[in-house]
Amino acid sequence: xxxxxxxxxxxxxxxxxxxxxxxxxxxxxxxxxxxxxxxxxxxxxxxxxxxxxxxxxxxxxxxxxxxxxxxxxxxxxxxxxxxxxxxxxxxxxxxxxxxxxxxxxxxxxxxxxxxxxxxx
Amino acid sequence: xxxxxxxxxxxxxxxxxxxxxxxxxxxxxxxxxxxxxxxxxxxxxxxxxxxxxxxxxxxxxxxxxxxxxxxxxxxxxxxxxxxxxxxxxxxxxxxxxxxxxxxxxxxxxxxxxxxxxxxxxxxxxxxxxxxxxxxxxxxxxxxxxxxxxxxxxxxxxxxxxxxxxxxxxxxxxxxxxxxxxxxxxxxxxxxxxxxxxxxxxxxxxxxxxxxxxxxxxxxxxxxxxxxxxxxxxxxxxxxxxxxxxxxxxxxxxxxxxxxxxxx
Numbered sequence: 055x056x057x058x059x060x061x062x063x064x065x066x067x068x069x070x071x072x073x074x075x076x077x078x079x080x081x082x083x084x085x086x087x088x089x090x091x092x093x094x095x096x097x098x099x100x101x102x103x104x105x106x107x108x109x110x111x112x113x114x115x116x117x118x119x120x121x122x123x124x125x126x127x128x129x130x131x132x133x134x135x136x137x138x139x140x141x142x143x144x145x146x147x148x149x150x151x152x153x154x155x156x157x158x159x160x161x162x163x164x165x166x167x168x169x170x171x172x173x174x
Numbered sequence: 175x176x177x178x179x180x181x182x183x184x185x186x187x188x189x190x191x192x193x194x195x196x197x198x199x200x201x202x203x204x205x206x207x208x209x210x211x212x213x214x215x216x217x218x219x220x221x222x223x224x225x226x227x228x229x230x231x232x233x234x235x236x237x238x239x240x241x242x243x244x245x246x247x248x249x250x251x252x253x254x255x256x257x258x259x260x261x262x263x264x265x266x267x268x269x270x271x272x273x274x275x276x277x278x279x280x281x282x283x284x285x286x287x288x289x290x291x292x293x294x295x296x297x298x299x300x301x302x303x304x305x306x307x308x309x310x311x312x313x314x315x316x317x318x319x320x321x322x323x324x325x326x327x328x329x330x331x332x333x334x335x336x337x338x339x340x341x342x343x344x345x346x347x348x349x350x351x352x353x354x355x356x357x358x359x360x361x362x363x364x365x366x367x368x369x370x371x372x373x374x375x376x377x378x379x380x381x382x383x384x385x386x387x388x389x390x391x392x393x394x395x396x397x398x399x400x401x402x403x404x405x406x407x408x409x410x411x412x413x414x415x416x417x418x419x420x421x422x423x424x425x426x427x428x429x430x431x432x433x434x435x436x437x
Contacts, residue, residue, distance in 0.1 A: 074255055074258035075259075076255055076256070076259050076261070076264075079251065079252065079255045083248045083251060083252060086248070087244060087245070087248055090240075090241075090244045091241070094237060094240050094241070094431075097431075097432050097436055098233065098237065098436065100436075101432075101436035101437070113437075114437045117436055117437060118429075118432065118433075120432075121428055121429055121431075124428050125425050125428045125429065128244075128421060128424060128425055128428065129421070129425060132247055132248075132251050132421050132424075133418055133422075139187065139188040139189050140188065141187040141188060141189055141194060141197075142193075142197050145194075145197045145198060145201050146197075146201070148201065149201040149204050149205070152205060152208075153204060153205065153208045156205070156208050156209065156212050157208070157212050157215070159212075160212040160213075160215055163216065164216065164219060164220065
């Protein structure tokens, strides 16, 4: 096994390795909080659009899209994911791959019936 | 023997070991919740049209909980920032706020669970269905009293219970039902249907994560703070790791709220 002390550093320094400024974080948090409030409001508003104007499927798609943007903002800025090390991205890359596989199996299972099964 | 890489970054990963550990743990958590979400998708898409519950949750309470959790994510981050700028007083303040917000979240969840468990669907021998909050269910009495309404049967023969949001304007009243006429009486527990089973599983697991995270944050705020005097940088890293877990819990709720409350 190689000696870890001599191994190369994985990537550039993280943003939070630099000196942290309290006030800049207060501003960042205020912006994130504002975005979260707007996103929650938009999701609720979308959910109340009548079925006659917006069908069920696109409605859910829009709501989940807003939730994903919301999650991206929280993960990116509060968890510092926009400036993380390569190791973290590698772990997350594997995770995303497995989650896609999990949902793909679920979708596959929806049409996976035994032979001669009668469906409505 | 000194534990290596508790403060300084390990050269090959570029991170201190606890941070690699928490990200690996969060990856496993994504798979755990991913499995439950995929079960939700499977059952939701496979449900007959008009039979999947809609509007069964209290959106006001759900929205308050979303805001509470978002605020707690901010206070957790600010607690870490306070440690970074070596202001222990601010750290204590922000972590106390996080604990209070976590407690608020759990209390609201308890109220929601209580509302559901006190809500009954009563089927009579003649096929009529009544739905409402239990007012009186005294075993010594020969009747039960609910505050609700008689259910309408739709054109397709299904009860209209599944879209409660569309029924919100129908007036409710106190209804006395003789026990002798009841063929089935069922509250809105996890046994009621697939939707509620998933609702309790997902939100219950999430609430357990809130509880677990609160215990860790409470430890760092209480007895664990001794480390601050000995090794502030290591303590700060502990706060960061617990914060990452807390943000993940917030992320899960960001998806739970629309999936369970709005769709």
